[in-house]
Amino acid sequence: MFTWGSKYLFGVCGAAWLGALVYGLVSGGDIVGVLSMGYKGGVGEHTGYAILMAAAFSALFLGVVGVITRDGDAEELASRVGVDHALAVRPPAGLSVAGPLAAFGIACLALGLSVSGLFLYLGLAVLAVVGLEWTVQAWSERATGDDEVNDIIRRRIIGPFEVPMLSALGVVVVAIGLSRVMLAVSKVEAVIVVSVVAVFIFASSVFIAKARAPRAVISALVTLGALMILGGGIVGAVAGEREFHEHEEEHGEEHGDDHSEDGEGE
Numbered sequence: 001m002f003t004w005g006s007k008y009l010f011g012v013c014g015a016a017w018l019g020a021l022v023y024g025l026v027s028g029g030d031i032v033g034v035l036s037m038g039y040k041g042g043v044g045e046h047t048g049y050a051i052l053m054a055a056a057f058s059a060l061f062l063g064v065v066g067v068i069t070r071d072g073d074a075e076e077l078a079s080r081v082g083v084d085h086a087l088a089v090r091p092p093a094g095l096s097v098a099g100p101l102a103a104f105g106i107a108c109l110a111l112g113l114s115v116s117g118l119f120l121y122l123g124l125a126v127l128a129v130v131g132l133e134w135t136v137q138a139w140s141e142r143a144t145g146d147d148e149v150n151d152i153i154r155r156r157i158i159g160p161f162e163v164p165m166l167s168a169l170g171v172v173v174v175a176i177g178l179s180r181v182m183l184a185v186s187k188v189e190a191v192i193v194v195s196v197v198a199v200f201i202f203a204s205s206v207f208i209a210k211a212r213a214p215r216a217v218i219s220a221l222v223t224l225g226a227l228m229i230l231g232g233g234i235v236g237a238v239a240g241e242r243e244f245h246e247h248e249e250e251h252g253e254e255h256g257d258d259h260s261e262d263g264e265g266e
Contacts, residue, residue, distance in 0.1 A: 003070055009063035013056045020052035047114045054110055097219065098134040104226060105130060111234060118176050119233070125172065129165050133158065177229030180236030193232070200225065 002010070024034035024044040033041025034049070043049045105126030112120025140154035141147075178197060182190040204221045 001067070003066050006063040006066035009059045009066060013059035013063060016052050016056035016059060020049050020056060023052060024049045050114050051110055098130050098137065100223065101126060101130045102134075104230070107230065115234065116180065118180075122172060122176055125169060129169055132165075133162070173226065173229055177233035177236075180233040182236075184236035197228075200228075 021034050025031065027044030027048065028042065029044030029049070030041045033039075033043050037043065037053065105123045108119045108123030108126060110123075112118070112123055136154060136158045140150050140157065143150050143153050174197070178194065181193050185193065204225070208218055208221070
């Protein structure tokens with residue numbers, strides 16, 4: 001009854017749900033609250049509980065889809081719809097980063113709803129770019145029977161917009177993530193964080209340019225950088241902004257007091 005993929009997803013669902021219950025209890029919630037998802041009683045720390053529950057329900061939904069579609073098995077689906085044999089399906093011609101980007105956008109949406117509105121807008125922007133990229137790629141891969149011609153068609157349609165969109169998106173991700181971190185830490189720590197990020201970006205760029213790294217290595221470096229920025233942004237947003245002191249105003253008031261005392265002495 002259950003396919004291999006659905007068993008895995010149901011296991012992830014159970015682990016995430018159990019993790020949400022444990023996290024809710026240890027962070028101050030009560031048993032009724034965590035079981036009813038806040039309908040009766042408290043759930044403890046909302047952000048972690050909401051993320052774990054969202055992961056559980058997402059895995060449950062995908063597991064049910066896997067059971068219904070039999071993990072996409074063509075022969076099984078053909079027998080269910082009553083045809084003699086499965087129709088030939090043209091497989092995707094190349095790798096796509098749309099899936100990981102979509103997961104990143106959904107994670108930003110969840111964070112935006114629970115932590116900071118900036119992540120909400122970032123998630124919407126990421127999903128908009130992913131939708132456009134995925135749509136064009138899916139159409140172009142079936143435009144003709146030649147993979148090279150299909151790739152040329154895709155690059156002619158989305159190529160002029162792809163680099164600017166992805167570059168702007170990368171800049172926004174770095175800016176939002178670093179801004180949350182720098183607002184949460186002290187001045188010295190902010191300088192250290194920015195220096196580490198700058199060294200990582202510079203070293204990665206030099207390595208990619210000099211070593212002619214394969215696409216898998218480039219994807220791994222980009223993914224690692226995105227996770228670092230996202231993780232730092234989450235920690236910074238949860239920690240909140242540090243207190244800022246208006247030194248200039250205090251300095252100006254001190255000078256004003258000195259001038260008033262001089263005037264009184266005269």
